[in-house]
Amino acid sequence: MKKLFIVILLLLNVCFVRAQKVYEFNAICQQAYKEITQLKLNSGIQLIAKAKQQNPNNLIPYVLESYADFFSLFFNEDHQEYKAKKDNFDKRIKLLKSGPESSPLHRFCLSAVYLHKAAIEIRFGEFWSAGWDGKRAYSYIKENNKLFPSFTPNKFLLGSLQTVVGTIPKSYRWVAGLFGMSGSVTEGMKTVRVFVNGNDVWSKLLSSESAFGYCYLMFYLENNKEEALKFIQTRKLDVVNNHLIAYLAANLAINSKQPEYAKSIILNRNKSLEYLQTPLWDYELGLAKITHLETQDALVNLEAFARNFKGNFYLKDVYQKISWAYYLQGNMKAAEAARKNVINKGATDADADKQALRDAQKGKWPNVLLLKARLLNDGGYNKEALLLLQGKTINSFTKEEERLEFVYRLGRLYDDLNNYDQAVQYYGQAIKIGETSTEYYAARAALQTGMIYEKKGDKKTAIYYFEQCIGMDDHDYKSSLDQRAKSGIARCKGE
Numbered sequence: 479m480k481k482l483f484i485v486i487l488l489l490l491n492v493c494f495v496r497a498q499k500v501y502e503f504n505a506i507c508q509q510a511y512k513e514i515t516q517l518k519l520n521s522g523i524q525l526i527a528k529a530k531q532q533n534p535n536n537l538i539p540y541v542l543e544s545y546a547d548f549f550s551l552f553f554n555e556d557h558q559e560y561k562a563k564k565d566n567f568d569k570r571i572k573l574l575k576s577g578p579e580s581s582p583l584h585r586f587c588l589s590a591v592y593l594h595k596a597a598i599e600i601r602f603g604e605f606w607s608a609g610w611d612g613k614r615a616y617s618y619i620k621e622n623n624k625l626f627p628s629f630t631p632n633k634f635l636l637g638s639l640q641t642v643v644g645t646i647p648k649s650y651r652w653v654a655g656l657f658g659m660s661g662s663v664t665e666g667m668k669t670v671r672v673f674v675n676g677n678d679v680w681s682k683l684l685s686s687e688s689a690f691g692y693c694y695l696m697f698y699l700e701n702n703k704e705e706a707l708k709f710i711q712t713r714k715l716d717v718v719n720n721h722l723i724a725y726l727a728a729n730l731a732i733n734s735k736q737p738e739y740a741k742s743i744i745l746n747r748n749k750s751l752e753y754l755q756t757p758l759w760d761y762e763l764g765l766a767k768i769t770h771l772e773t774q775d776a777l778v779n780l781e782a783f784a785r786n787f788k789g790n791f792y793l794k795d796v797y798q799k800i801s802w803a804y805y806l807q808g809n810m811k812a813a814e815a816a817r818k819n820v821i822n823k824g825a826t827d828a829d830a831d832k833q834a835l836r837d838a839q840k841g842k843w844p845n846v847l848l849l850k851a852r853l854l855n856d857g858g859y860n861k862e863a864l865l866l867l868q869g870k871t872i873n874s875f876t877k878e879e880e881r882l883e884f885v886y887r888l889g890r891l892y893d894d895l896n897n898y899d900q901a902v903q904y905y906g907q908a909i910k911i912g913e914t915s916t917e918y919y920a921a922r923a924a925l926q927t928g929m930i931y932e933k934k935g936d937k938k939t940a941i942y943y944f945e946q947c948i949g950m951d952d953h954d955y956k957s958s959l960d961q962r963a964k965s966g967i968a969r970c971k972g973e
Contacts, residue, residue, distance in 0.1 A: 499576050501583035502536045504529070508683060514545045515686040517553075517721035517754040522546055537577045540570045541587045548594040549722075552601060553756040555789025560602055567595040582629035585622035589615045589635055601791065603827055615639065630673055630680045634688050637669030641695050644968050663699055663968040670695065689715060690726050699965045701929060703734045717743050721753045728762050735858030735894065737766035757786040761796065769857025771850060773803040784819070791831070793824030798834035805843060806850070813843075833918065833954035845880050851887050860894050863887075872907075882912040886919035889926065898930050909946070918954040921947050925959055928966050937970040944970070 503511075510525035523546055529539045547563050550556075570591055577584050592615035599608035616639050623632040644663040673681055674692045681688070689709070697706040710717070710727050717724045724747045731740035744763050764779030780800050787793065801816035820838035824831055844852075847866060854863035867888065875881045889904035905923035912920030928943035947963040967973075 499535050499537050499573075499578065500533070501538055501577060501581045501587065502533060503538050503583070503683075504532075504536075506532065507536070507538045507542060510539070510542050511545070511683070512686075514542060514549065515722055516719065517549060517725075518752050519546050519550060519754050521752060537574055537587065538583075540573055541591060544570055544591045544594045548598060550754060551598045553725075553754060553758055555601055555787070555791060557602070557788065560598070567591060567598075571595075582622065582626035582632075585618040585625070586629070586631055586635070589618035589622065592618065593635070601789075603790075603825065612639075616643075630676055630678055631684060633669050633673035633676075634684065634691070637666045637671075637673070638691050638695060639666070640669065641666030641699055644973060662973050663965060664972050667695060667700060686715075686720060686722055689713070690722055693726055693730060697730055697733070698962065700969065701932075701962070701966065703730070706730055707734060707736070707739075718746060719748045721747060725758065725762075728766075732762060732765055732769075735769075735856065737769050737857045740766045757783045760786070761792065764796070764799065766857070768799055768803060769853050770859060771806065771853060773806050777803050790825035791828050794820045794826070794831040794834040794838075795828070797823065798837060801838075802844075802849060802853075806846065829955040829958045836916070836954055845875070845877075845883075848880060848883050848887065851891075852883075855887060855890055855894070858894065860891050864891055867891075878911070879915070879917060882908060882915060882917060882919050885911065886923055889923055893926055893930065898934075902927055902930060913950060916953050918956075918959065921950040921953050921959050922955070924950070925963050925966070928963065932966060932970060941967055941970050 506525055506529040510522045510529060513519075513522035513525060522542065526539045526542050526546075529536060529542075544567065547566060551560055551563065571588065574584070574588050574591065577587075579585075592611045596608040596611035596615060599605070599611060615635075619632060619635045619639065622629065623636050626632065641663050644666050670688075670692055673684075674688050675681075693706045693709055696702045696709070707727070707730055709715075710723070710730075715723045715727070717727045724743055728740040728743045731737070731743065740762060744759055744766070747759075760779040760783040764776045764783060767779065768776035777800060780796050780803070784793065784796050784800065787796075797816050797819040801813045801820065804810070804813035804816060817838045820834050826832045826835055847870075851863040851866050854860070854866070867884070870884065872881050872884060875884055885904045886908035889901050889908055892898075892904065893901035905927045908923035909920045909927075912923075924943045924947035928940045928947065931937075931940035931943065944963040944966040948960050953959075
């Protein structure tokens with residue numbers, strides 16, 4: 479009887495061990511992760527199902543499902559899809575909490591899923607919930623870094639969060655303190671770089687995801703635009719067969735005024751239907767085309783995006799671009815119809831959408847010459863824009879807002895052509911004319927002037943202009959310009 483009892487106990491123990499949850503990032507899971515971070519979601523999901531079948535107690539497949547849902551919801555912003563998948567994040571979090579706390583992947587995976595949840599909540603306007611979930615993500619990864627300091631993936635998540643928190647101005651850091659969060663742009667980016675430049679198995683496995691996050695942090699929070707694109711090119715990241723990297727490169731190229739490079743990436747990417755299908759490619763391509771005044775070709779893409787996109791982000795901005803294209807063609811009926819859509823469709827969570835709505839509600843059409851110069855400047859076609867403005871002075875314009883835009887536009891053109899003395903001169907005029915205007919030109923002029931002085935190493939003067947930018951209220955792009963100015967101050971102070 480005693481021997482039988484021992485055998486039964488051993489069998490029960492074996493069953494118990496088998497029932498325990500584990501974090502096993504095996505070969506199938508690694509391949510699934512690779513597929514998902516290339517935006518080949520369907521094949522990734524098939525591999526996840528295979529991994530679940532192979533080991534039902536492995537928790538990694540549920541984390542990978544979170545990645546798949548995150549990318550689909552982030553890129554396509556489908557409200558019906560969100561309604562169907564929203565609760566899945568909480569279910570996965572509950573399941574992950576049952577995992578072994580002795581594993582360095584336990585808190586790391588919880589942090590990652592909480593970050594996915596927070597980012598998607600922001601996308602769908604649930605900002606309060608996003609704040610709390612962001613706090614939970616931070617707490618888990620901070621604790622994991624203390625418990626497992628040699629687990630290198632900690633560096634990427636923790637450094638990224640520290641960098642973002644580091645852009646919060648000192649006067650508001652008490653809010654972050656309430657959430658138990660602290661950060662520094664300098665230290666955060668240093669931590670991220672340790673991982674991105676690492677050569678261990680984790681740095682290689684998470685290379686697409688870390689490159690995506692790192693380049694955006696470098697581009698927007700460090701204001702290191704050239705280095706962000708250079709990183710993609712020198713590392714020879716796959717912009718053909720990896721759609722996540724292709725989107726990263728195209729998006730950053732457009733925002734750094736390199737639309738021809740963006741068009742090349744979008745048009746030459748792998749067009750296979752196995753990749754996530756998203757109208758964002760039309761959005762990016764339309765933006766690239768309109769900056770060179772290719773209005774008819776741009777309309778094909780912009781209207782395709784407006785027709786197929788099921789979300790709200792940048793929809794007002796797109797309809798504004800559509801209205802401009804028709805306006806430049808002289809088709810005022812179509813231009814007015816597009817302007818009505820600016821007012822009636824989309825949301826105003828993004829600064830670009832807020833600005834588009836303000837413009838539409840004013841009921842005024844921009845000066846054709848200045849609009850063309852603006853679009854060309856947005857595309858980096860600066861010499862063509864200067865030719866358009868050749869022979870014009872501030873006295874060539876009778877309206878105050880046109881005078882303001884004229885001097886600001888000249889400042890941006892000379893800035894982009896590295897003629898900083900001329901740029902600062904025109905920026906100064908823009909600040910003087912538009913300091914109390916609801917137009918964004920004066921605030922952006924102050925931001926750009928700060929960046930010029932930062933490049934020159936005059937950090938004291940740079941901080942003065944960054945603070946001047948933040949001090950201007952009630953203008954378009956307030957949130958994004960303030961964020962960039964705060965990042966500038968943090969960089970200059972080494973915070």
